[in-house]
Amino acid sequence: MARSSGKSDGLVVWFTGLSGAGKTTLATILYERLLQHGLNTELLDGDVVRTNLSKGLGFSKEDRDTNIRRIGFVAHLLQRNGVVVLCSAISPYRAVRDEVRALVGSRFVEIFVDCPVEVCARREGKIEMYRKALTGELPQFTGVSDPYEPPLKPELHLQTARETPAESADKIMRFLATHGLLPDLMIGTSTSSSE
Numbered sequence: 001m002a003r004s005s006g007k008s009d010g011l012v013v014w015f016t017g018l019s020g021a022g023k024t025t026l027a028t029i030l031y032e033r034l035l036q037h038g039l040n041t042e043l044l045d046g047d048v049v050r051t052n053l054s055k056g057l058g059f060s061k062e063d064r065d066t067n068i069r070r071i072g073f074v075a076h077l078l079q080r081n082g083v084v085v086l087c088s089a090i091s092p093y094r095a096v097r098d099e100v101r102a103l104v105g106s107r108f109v110e111i112f113v114d115c116p117v118e119v120c121a122r123r124e125g126k127i128e129m130y131r132k133a134l135t136g137e138l139p140q141f142t143g144v145s146d147p148y149e150p151p152l153k154p155e156l157h158l159q160t161a162r163e164t165p166a167e168s169a170d171k172i173m174r175f176l177a178t179h180g181l182l183p184d185l186m187i188g189t190s191t192s193s194s195e
Helices: 023-036 046-052 061-079 094-107 127-135 165-178
Strands: 011-016 041-045 084-088 108-114 156-159
Touching: 011 023, 011 061, 011 094, 011 165, 023 041, 023 084, 023 108, 023 165, 041 046, 041 061, 046 061, 061 084, 061 094, 094 108, 108 165, 156 165
Parallel strands: 011 084, 011 108, 041 084, 108 156
Antiparallel strands: none
């Protein structure tokens, strides 16, 4: 992985995992920490982008891929202009995630937010959604009736059922700092939150 030449270098941090795994929670913690360090940072959440940029898309593989390509395109535009972009999206298919990696290049960090589906299904805000998915009321649901293809070689593999969001965020900050992607940062901790 290429080392950063300074704060002006943008970066795409891509959080992938099941609904309820903790992607948005971790991206939000990281967003707040990076802003505190004075870094130009943006958060692209899959649900928000789908509502505002991809309205009208369904949940077929083709529509999901289109949504991820759009997020990746916007992230790359921001990244090449010096922004640290945090992308939180299920992005279930490996091939389209690899497309985004190829677009961004060495300034792409894939984080696999790994959590068992039975744990995700018990998390606040996800219980009813998973209940409907498991009974067939909500079709094409990733991890239940639609596939999820985990990354083969993510830069970071987090197991969020085994640690707090703050602990996971600390690991991300350490990884980015030790790989020279966020130079001159003091790595601190933050209070725990949950998705």
